[in-house]
Amino acid sequence: MMEDWTDIIGEELESIEEPLPADDWSVLQQKYAASRRRKRAAFFAWAGGITSVAAAIALVLLLIRPADVPSNDDLVAEQHPPIEEVVPTDTVSIDASSDTSDTVIPKKKRQIPASVNVVKPSDDILIAQDNAEEQVPEEEEIFEVVKDTVSITERLLADAGNTNDKKEVTKDNQTDYWGLDDFPDDEPKRKRIKVSVGLSGSASASPIIKMYDVNLEPPQGDMTGPGQKDSTEVETPEPARALMRSKSSYTEKYRHEIPKSFGVSARLHLTDRLSINTGLNYTRYASDRTRIFSDYTYQNDRQYVHYLGIPVRLDWMIVNRKHFNFYLGAGIQADKCIYATVGGERLHEKEVLFGLNGAMGLQFNIVPMVGLYFEPDISYSLNEGSIQTYRSREPFVVTVRGGLRFNF
Amino acid sequence: MAETSHIEDNELARLCARGDEKARKELYTRYATYLYALCIRYVGDREFARDLMHDAMIKIFDTVGKYKPTGSLKSWCARVTVNLVIDHLRKSRKLETVSIDQTQEKIPEPQNEEIAKIPKAELMRMVGELPETKRVIFNLFCVEGYSHKDIAEMLNIKEKTSSSLLFKARAQLAENVKDYIMKNGL
Numbered sequence: 001m002m003e004d005w006t007d008i009i010g011e012e013l014e015s016i017e018e019p020l021p022a023d024d025w026s027v028l029q030q031k032y033a034a035s036r037r038r039k040r041a042a043f044f045a046w047a048g049g050i051t052s053v054a055a056a057i058a059l060v061l062l063l064i065r066p067a068d069v070p071s072n073d074d075l076v077a078e079q080h081p082p083i084e085e086v087v088p089t090d091t092v093s094i095d096a097s098s099d100t101s102d103t104v105i106p107k108k109k110r111q112i113p114a115s116v117n118v119v120k121p122s123d124d125i126l127i128a129q130d131n132a133e134e135q136v137p138e139e140e141e142i143f144e145v146v147k148d149t150v151s152i153t154e155r156l157l158a159d160a161g162n163t164n165d166k167k168e169v170t171k172d173n174q175t176d177y178w179g180l181d182d183f184p185d186d187e188p189k190r191k192r193i194k195v196s197v198g199l200s201g202s203a204s205a206s207p208i209i210k211m212y213d214v215n216l217e218p219p220q221g222d223m224t225g226p227g228q229k230d231s232t233e234v235e236t237p238e239p240a241r242a243l244m245r246s247k248s249s250y251t252e253k254y255r256h257e258i259p260k261s262f263g264v265s266a267r268l269h270l271t272d273r274l275s276i277n278t279g280l281n282y283t284r285y286a287s288d289r290t291r292i293f294s295d296y297t298y299q300n301d302r303q304y305v306h307y308l309g310i311p312v313r314l315d316w317m318i319v320n321r322k323h324f325n326f327y328l329g330a331g332i333q334a335d336k337c338i339y340a341t342v343g344g345e346r347l348h349e350k351e352v353l354f355g356l357n358g359a360m361g362l363q364f365n366i367v368p369m370v371g372l373y374f375e376p377d378i379s380y381s382l383n384e385g386s387i388q389t390y391r392s393r394e395p396f397v398v399t400v401r402g403g404l405r406f407n408f
Numbered sequence: 409m410a411e412t413s414h415i416e417d418n419e420l421a422r423l424c425a426r427g428d429e430k431a432r433k434e435l436y437t438r439y440a441t442y443l444y445a446l447c448i449r450y451v452g453d454r455e456f457a458r459d460l461m462h463d464a465m466i467k468i469f470d471t472v473g474k475y476k477p478t479g480s481l482k483s484w485c486a487r488v489t490v491n492l493v494i495d496h497l498r499k500s501r502k503l504e505t506v507s508i509d510q511t512q513e514k515i516p517e518p519q520n521e522e523i524a525k526i527p528k529a530e531l532m533r534m535v536g537e538l539p540e541t542k543r544v545i546f547n548l549f550c551v552e553g554y555s556h557k558d559i560a561e562m563l564n565i566k567e568k569t570s571s572s573l574l575f576k577a578r579a580q581l582a583e584n585v586k587d588y589i590m591k592n593g594l
Contacts, residue, residue, distance in 0.1 A: 003520060005517055005519070005522075005582075005585075006550045006578055006581070007550065008520050008523045008524065009531055009535070010550035010551040012528050012531050013445075013449060013531060013532060013535065013551050014551050015528075016528050017445050018441055018445040018448055019441060020444055024458070025433065025436055025440075027462070028440075028465055031462050032466050032469060035466050
């Protein structure tokens, strides 16, 4: 069968290859690296967003939990008969009668591991059986507990399984052992919400030394040193400035100063050890920009970039003492450029910058309500934005924060 | 990193999926010029085509783990690139709806021998001069070998529209070929 003429064109076109520029592979590599960073940023932004929403939902559920809803302990106490007799020996034996009458004769005894150091509770915390009913001799060390208390069987068994709580079951702590402090009062206990508010200031630095020293080597001739702070024109009258800016061929060098930051933060304690930390951080990035033109003239400008950031971080308290806390935290931060200028001209940055951070904090509580904290953290920028700053040079930055935290 | 210059498609794809930089470079060396030409055929503009080729290479690097060795890696890369180009053209609304003239006149078609005498670059230019939608359909049908049903699904048009536009593309291309032959005395 004879081929159609378009088939021949198709075959010809299909075999065509077009040469590419020599630097095409390196351009592709750069695009690929940028694409991977964008994907990572998007992933972490989503993950951070989902985590934040989950934390917010958990928080709301925690706050709106009705105070008069019976606790699990209450439910257990209702479902299981109370202990009637407890015999403290080397191995503690507990009567676990199912009889619900006020006074119960023991039918069988359950063994608790001998490692649990059970002591005889003092008489004043035990409610003796009604004298009118069966009296138990004290020499036999059998104690009776009234029916309407929580199930001590359950408490003892739970205590036996929890070695961390062993120290609570001592002779010095008899009241705690019986858990009478936790017995439901007439007034239902409301969950206490602990909030801390902090004021902080910080300075950042990169762990990579080359960050500090940008190679600034202006060409030969009269020049201003790299430390110059203000926008400066060198050997260039004003009419020439516009001309100079119109030149398309120049290279730019930056000398970045250590960014300065301060902010307010709020920490909500979700549990005794877990807390969520958020707030508002202001950061100022200052840099000296030098443009070196193809005719070896150059121009220095001062650049200021101001960012507002919202961090969201989960903290885990490792050491929680009265006067000293040590915690670790991890979270994300979103930074939005609110104002930027270079040489007096406005710069615009539309991109929101995202970063991951991990922190290690030490807090010294001067008084119970006020603590002084010191918090080194390391952050990793997921995207760098279009404006050259200290942050855009190197994704890893170590920040040392210090401040006051008020606990409520 | 492994030596990659003589390895087969399947192994190359496996190494690329594992993140081997040298294998990626080899994949690029083998197919980038072909994919670049493919992009030029579809969009005409060389700079835009280069950007699309880069996007396609990035997508290939990311998804090469899905390549099944039932066909050649080159065909698989071409399919990924065509899908990406079509997707991009559709999003940028460059594939506008074209009104179909129902009357399809018989056109004088060039001879196969005449086509064989025309340089490839000229054929490329002639195809590039076709209107966007016609060019895409011509490429999909005559070069990539998709059916009108496939093209209709890809471009979200009717099969009849696809065949009508192909007929018009052929007519225009035949006219261009005739003009070229007349001018160059082939």
